[in-house]
Amino acid sequence: MNTKTAMEIRLVPLDKIEVLNPRERGSRAFDEIVGNIKTIGLKKPICVTPRVDSRGEQKYLLVCGEGRLKAYRVLGENEIPALIVQVSDEDAFIMSLAENIARRQHRPLELLVGIRQLLDKGYTTKIIAEKTGLTNSYVQAICNLLRQGEERLLIAVESGSIPLNVATTIAGAGDDDKAVQAALQEAYESGTLRGRQLLMARRVIEKRQRLGRSAARTSTGRRTDVSTVTLVRTYQNEVKRQTALVRKAEFSQQRLLLIVGALRQLLADENFVNRIFAEKCDGFS
Incomplete structure (x- = not known):
């Protein structure tokens, strides 16, 4: 990937960021992200790469940090700290996938x-x-x-x-x-x-x-x-x-173990065994 060595962190408008590789996230995990940001703030900036749209306006493709981006939107923020990197669309897509795959709790x-x-x-x-x-x-x-x-x-x-x-x-x-x-x-x-x-x-x-x-x-x-x-x-x-x-x-295994245990106790009872033979049960004759 051809990224410039000099990278910059600056505030980027949320409405200028496009999610390149969206993914689903559980509500519990997302609520934790929102709660953490609300309590202690953003510990790590998101990563974006700049682009110019067909109308000549500045926009950004999200490389990593979709959860943090969504959390900022939920919290009513207008801007978010972002690390600006210069990469191609292809490299941005790969970086996004690799970041998702490399997460320990994916x-x-x-x-x-x-x-x-x-x-x-x-x-x-x-x-x-x-x-x-x-x-x-x-x-x-x-x-x-x-x-x-x-x-x-x-x-x-x-x-x-x-x-x-x-x-x-x-x-x-x-x-x-x-x-x-x-x-x-x-x-x-x-x-x-x-x-x-x-x-x-x-x-x-x-x-x-x-x-x-x-x-x-x-x-x-x-x-x-x-x-x-x-x-x-x-x-x-x-x-x-x-x-x-x-x-x-x-559950079925536990029931079977109880049945087996009960049968062993019955077969250990001499009176029970004699009664079985007396009744001429086929299984014991």
Whole structure:
């Protein structure tokens, strides 16, 4: 990226700033940003790059700091401290994506959306890895899943339901059910998938077989255009569904343990066992 070494911080009118790479943010996280700025002020300026529109008027493209920008608007401010950098539209877009991906508390789907956007703009996996700080092998695997339209597997990977290497193997098996089941069996035997994670993986594969690889479909079964909002909403719904499934499984396990314990106590009672034999119950005769 060709940025000038000399950078300047100055107050920029909010109505002159255009968000280049908008993204969704949870209400709780946004409320925290607003509260912090209201209480202690802006600790870090946003970053923008100057432009001149078709009418010759000065405007700015936002490089990073969308949450802070929105918070200032909510608080009724007219200007915001901004670091001015001189970069191209392309570099500004990349800087914005890289900043979102590099955040320690980014949501999993934001990572996928960011990589998808870079991939759609023609960047190689090696360049994407360099710009985002991710490993080349990770980016390569994610991009392969994106190219194959494996949205359900991608969501499962980023929610922690399926390891990336297992998702890659399943995607490579295509629609061959035997090959997919073999991949699951191999993952189980190697210890990659166990217990709760194995149950989640089976659920994801069942939905993939029944509803297809895409996570966003219309009522007629046709694929719809996948937006950031759609992906995030699908991910959140999937996490809620799987969480409820896990809780239900844990409850059932507890009930079964109680039943097993009760049966052991009964079978330890000699009078009970004699009564069973006396009644000639098939299970004990």
